[in-house]
Amino acid sequence: MTALAQLLPLANEALWHGFLVFLRVAALASMLPAFGEQSVPSRIKLVVAIAFTVVVTPAVAVVDIPQELGDISTVLFTEILAGLALGIGIRLFVLALQTAGTIAAHSTSLSQVFGGAGVDPMPAMGYILIVGGLALAVMTGLHIKAAQLIILSYDFMPMGRFTQASELSDWGVAQVARAFTLAFTLAAPFVILSVLYNLALGAINKAMPQLMVAFVGAPVITAGGLFLLLVSSPLILSVWVQAMDGFLSNPFGTPQ
Template sequence: MMNSALWHGFMVFLRVAAMAAMLPAFGEESVPARIKLVIAFAFTIIVSPAVTSIAIPQGTGDLLILILTETLSGLVLGIGIRLFVLALQTAGTIAAHSTSLSQVFGGSGVDPMPAMGYILIVGGLALAVMTGLHIKAAQLVILSYDFLPMGRFTEASIISDWGVSQVARAFTLAFTLAAPFIILSVLYNVALGAINKAMPQLMVAFVGAPVITAGGLFLLLMSAPLILSVWVEAMDGFLINPFGSIP
């Protein structure tokens, strides 16, 4: 009985640990490995009672297949969620380039990125945790066993089509979130061109640079709550129905 329980917990841990390593906030590079291990154990304790156990394999080959399938399933889940963080980072980079703030880097991140993107990522991760990301992630793992059964490989074509659709969805979301800054940039350049046409002797670049910088910061102040709420809503939709495109 004890061996069966330990085996069941081990198999759940493989999927959960792979997903937790990619999970926003909990799986960031700045989080120590020991903390990530504790998080994986905590998720395992929560998820294990809700998952149907399978028999202990008798051969080494069957054991290796189970380990491989569970690890890959966890990575699929984790990468699907991680794409939303990349979408938010991409949106911040687009916004920074559109408002001439791309040279202002945030120094607290592991990877260098514009400060505008870092602000959005920190705010998004904080909002995701506040809205119960850990609970939704546990529900996602339990749901995943219906679509990614334990010990079975899903067809590569299905996973690849699903992955391509998720990447496309991430870039679409990033462009949508950065749309206010792109519109501001277009209006700024059109106005700058008109002023330059009317007054060729005026150094419009020196006049316009402070305007676009101040406008970008003000727009970030006004639109950040809406951007983060749209982002969290999109991620919640994925967590509720992550495999909607899988037949």
């Protein structure tokens, strides 16, 4: 009984420490690409969060158990906020890939093909890029990089300490700007193809007003868009994975 009484404080401290880590991990895992998708059942997400917690907890420094209710509330809120901030930062890369697919589809007149195939309505190009990007991210070790990111986050966002609102807002704006820049960069080949197509169509229409160029040009732009997707999708997905890996390895650095 004496030995059990001595182990009880250690058990309470370990449980409290694991619970705090779980709060940050669960908030991040709920938005993690592939693992936190809407199509993934809630039980699976819970199992994923617990697995990440078991991996991350031994690498995180133990903090003292707060005695006051206000201190406990502060610690709980800061951990959830830190996890959500990191999760949103990663989720923006998925939104960037979805935006790139939407831009590409609208540029090549393919925006209405299988528009409701996914959980969120999106053009077929966006759905293909999302599925391919998530599969490639998991194949390249997304779970390992996510665990490393969580451990690294405690150096920049210590447990139980609020991040300054100005710094967090500046960081968030920078991540949004990087996401839109990445989206337009990935969709650039399709935008260029659309510009060239419309210029050529205008020149043909000027030279031959009697020709119904719309009937001739529609199959051309559709076939060209599909061929360009076939050729450029490996490069698009590799650039996207490299950008996300850069964020996972240095989430609080200057966006490139």
